[in-house]
Amino acid sequence: MKRLFSGIQPSGDLHIGNYLGAIRNWVRMLDDYQCIFCVVDYHAITVDYQVEAMRQRIFNAAAECMACGLDPGRCVIFVQSHIPEHTELAWIFNTVTPMGDLGRMTQFKEKSEQHKHNVNVGLFDYPVLQAADILLHKAEAVPVGEDQIQHIEFSRRVAHAFNSRYGETFPEPYHITPKIGRIMGLDGKTKMSKSLNNYISLSDSAETIRSKLATAVTDVNRKRRSDPGNPEVCNIYTLHRLLSSDSEIEYVNTGCRTAGIGCLDCKAILAKNMIAELEPIQQKARELKEHPQRVWEVLEAGKQTCSLIAVETMREVRTKMGLR
Numbered sequence: 348m349k350r351l352f353s354g355i356q357p358s359g360d361l362h363i364g365n366y367l368g369a370i371r372n373w374v375r376m377l378d379d380y381q382c383i384f385c386v387v388d389y390h391a392i393t394v395d396y397q398v399e400a401m402r403q404r405i406f407n408a409a410a411e412c413m414a415c416g417l418d419p420g421r422c423v424i425f426v427q428s429h430i431p432e433h434t435e436l437a438w439i440f441n442t443v444t445p446m447g448d449l450g451r452m453t454q455f456k457e458k459s460e461q462h463k464h465n466v467n468v469g470l471f472d473y474p475v476l477q478a479a480d481i482l483l484h485k486a487e488a489v490p491v492g493e494d495q496i497q498h499i500e501f502s503r504r505v506a507h508a509f510n511s512r513y514g515e516t517f518p519e520p521y522h523i524t525p526k527i528g529r530i531m532g533l534d535g536k537t538k539m540s541k542s543l544n545n546y547i548s549l550s551d552s553a554e555t556i557r558s559k560l561a562t563a564v565t566d567v568n569r570k571r572r573s574d575p576g577n578p579e580v581c582n583i584y585t586l587h588r589l590l591s592s593d594s595e596i597e598y599v600n601t602g603c604r605t606a607g608i609g610c611l612d613c614k615a616i617l618a619k620n621m622i623a624e625l626e627p628i629q630q631k632a633r634e635l636k637e638h639p640q641r642v643w644e645v646l647e648a649g650k651q652t653c654s655l656i657a658v659e660t661m662r663e664v665r666t667k668m669g670l671r
């Protein structure tokens with residue numbers, strides 16, 4: 348089986364965008380690939396953060412991924428900073444990466460705008476560490492959202508540059524991007540994000556989910572209940588397509604275009620389905636949080652497994668580079 352790698356930021360509670368856009372698809376691929384998932388804490392420190400909260404954030408990311416269905420019997424889960432070879436390989440990749448390639452990265456430009464007071468070298472170098480994350484484990488398949496495709500193409504160039512300079516070492520990875528449309532935040536303006544406070548957390552109660560959806564932005568041209576809407580431009584409809592039954596999606600699609608249903612009716616159906624989808628995940632997450640040792644043991648086992656791969660890759664890299 349091909350090896351698959353993906354990472355999740357320990358950004359506190361995971362949100363419905365993380366789940367529908369990434370983790371649910373990872374779970375569907377568990378039997379088709381040799382899967383490695385990483386809690387990317389070194390990436391998380393490229394923006395300001397609370398030191399005392401980080402350990403809990405790492406734990407939550409791992410526990411909630413497991414609760415969503417990342418079965419440690421069928422995949423490996425570990426923490427990036429537990430394997431120092433990630434940063435060692437990133438340094439080596441820095442030496443085959445042109446500065447101009449990094450300056451063109453869309454994510455760097457966006458984050459530099461968002462974090463004007465802290466545009467650090469780590470933020471600039473983020474794609475190089477991401478390439479190291481993937482290639483250290485010689486992964487080929489990388490499931491990512493549309494906004495990360497540029498970074499995976501960058502990783503391909505890094506692999507190619509290293510192989511050309513030092514001999515065939517790394518596979519050139521490719522992205523797997525599900526065609527699910529972009530999951531926007533509740534403000535309808537940008538991607539769902541914890542830092543922008545426009546999200547529904549996987550741990551939100553039924554009441555919180557209903558009230559957050561009630562205020563979520565819809566088709567902005569549908570100002571009155573009697574106005575027909577366009578579901579194709581509405582984030583609520585995007586979420587329906589991921590959570591509702593075929594008959595409900597058809598009902599919403601027709602009802603919206605004909606003004607047969609109002610947005611509140613539409614959101615009530617979505618809320619019902621979202622709550623039902625999250626209920627077993629929340630139950631499993633509660634169990635894991637009551638028994639944290641189970642999660643730490645999974646991360647320790649992941650570290651042991653991935654360290655073997657990492658040490659072997661770095662031995663090969665150093666040899667090919669004349670460093671041994």
Ligand code: SF4
Nearest residue numbers: 576581583603610613
């Ligand atoms: S009816 Fe539903 S799909 Fe149509 S605009 Fe309102 S919330 Fe969006």
